[in-house]
Amino acid sequence: xxxxxxxxxxxxxxxxxxxxxxxxxxxxxxxxxxxxxxxxxxxxxxxxxxxxxxxxxxxxxxxxxxxxxxxxxxxxxxxxxxxxxxxxxxxxxxxxxxxxxxxxxxxxxxxxxxxxxxxxxxxxxxxxxxxxxxxxxxxxxxxxxxxxxxxxxxxxxxxxxxxxxxxxxxxxxxxxxxxxxxxxxxxxxxxxxxxxxxxxxxxxxxxxxxxxxxxxxxxxxxxxxxxxxxxxxxxxxxxxxxxxxxxxxxxxxxxxxxxxxxxxxxxxxxxxxxxxxxxxxxxx
Numbered sequence: 001x002x003x004x005x006x007x008x009x010x011x012x013x014x015x016x017x018x019x020x021x022x023x024x025x026x027x028x029x030x031x032x033x034x035x036x037x038x039x040x041x042x043x044x045x046x047x048x049x050x051x052x053x054x055x056x057x058x059x060x061x062x063x064x065x066x067x068x069x070x071x072x073x074x075x076x077x078x079x080x081x082x083x084x085x086x087x088x089x090x091x092x093x094x095x096x097x098x099x100x101x102x103x104x105x106x107x108x109x110x111x112x113x114x115x116x117x118x119x120x121x122x123x124x125x126x127x128x129x130x131x132x133x134x135x136x137x138x139x140x141x142x143x144x145x146x147x148x149x150x151x152x153x154x155x156x157x158x159x160x161x162x163x164x165x166x167x168x169x170x171x172x173x174x175x176x177x178x179x180x181x182x183x184x185x186x187x188x189x190x191x192x193x194x195x196x197x198x199x200x201x202x203x204x205x206x207x208x209x210x211x212x213x214x215x216x217x218x219x220x221x222x223x224x225x226x227x228x229x230x231x232x233x234x235x236x237x238x239x240x241x242x243x244x245x246x247x248x249x250x251x252x253x254x255x256x257x258x259x260x261x262x263x264x265x266x267x268x269x270x271x272x273x274x275x276x277x278x279x280x281x282x283x284x
Contacts, residue, residue, distance in 0.1 A: 082124020090247030
């Protein structure tokens with residue numbers, strides 16, 4: 001892999017973007033003997049009553065309800081839940097197909113997750129190894145490997161910090177000073193113009209808008225019955241495209257992704273040529 005090749009980052013939300021519903025709803029919530037509606041209602045009420053971050057609230061409810069139901073909350077137990085996730089059509093083969101399109105255009109494709117879901121569950125999924133990095137909520141585990149505290153929390157607005165981490169190549173969450181150091185956009189590992197963000201709903205809007213206004217592309221995916229929820233994103237200039245959540249070969253989503261990769265490859269080549277000419281003038 002040549003370091004001189006441009007890198008294009010495809011970044012994804014996870015729940016209802018790649019998998020068909022919130023990841024807790026496949027196995028974890030049914031194991032509690034409750035319904036998804038009841039679980040999220042309780043989580044929402046806890047957040048509202050205590051003026052609490054909604055993501056911290058769901059993590060607290062996960063841990064407390066599991067303990068009261070005598071369901072193990074070790075790290076390995078959460079990871080095992082990932083095998084039960086169900087994905088939208090074409091998702092399992094999507095990443096390799098997109099990578100091949102990148103190879104044809106002589107660019108490197110990297111895939112990232114930026115999710116308010118649980119990293120441990122994503123880690124147990126069949127597609128985990130397709131990602132360059134996964135940014136999601138995590139628990140801290142005690143000496144018995146039991147969840148005891150939130151380690152990382154990714155809520156709807158803090159999601160945007162991970163765009164800058166990808167942008168600058170600062171993927172270690174402990175390196176805040178390095179993240180905040182000034183670096184000219186064209187000298188960053190992956191300029192925003194080489195970013196694609198794919199999400200499904202209002203919680204993705206800050207990331208979608210940030211990528212779009214900085215020269216990248218944002219795509220909102222949807223189930224047919226939920227199309228009305230994303231049409232406003234396009235009308236309000238928050239995304240570039242809206243497409244059904246169908247990642248199959250030859251789908252409209254794949255065609256748009258292919259066109260975006262080609263366009264980014266051409267633009268990156270032109271930018272590099274301009275920089276080379278300016279450098280030559282400077283030497284002269």
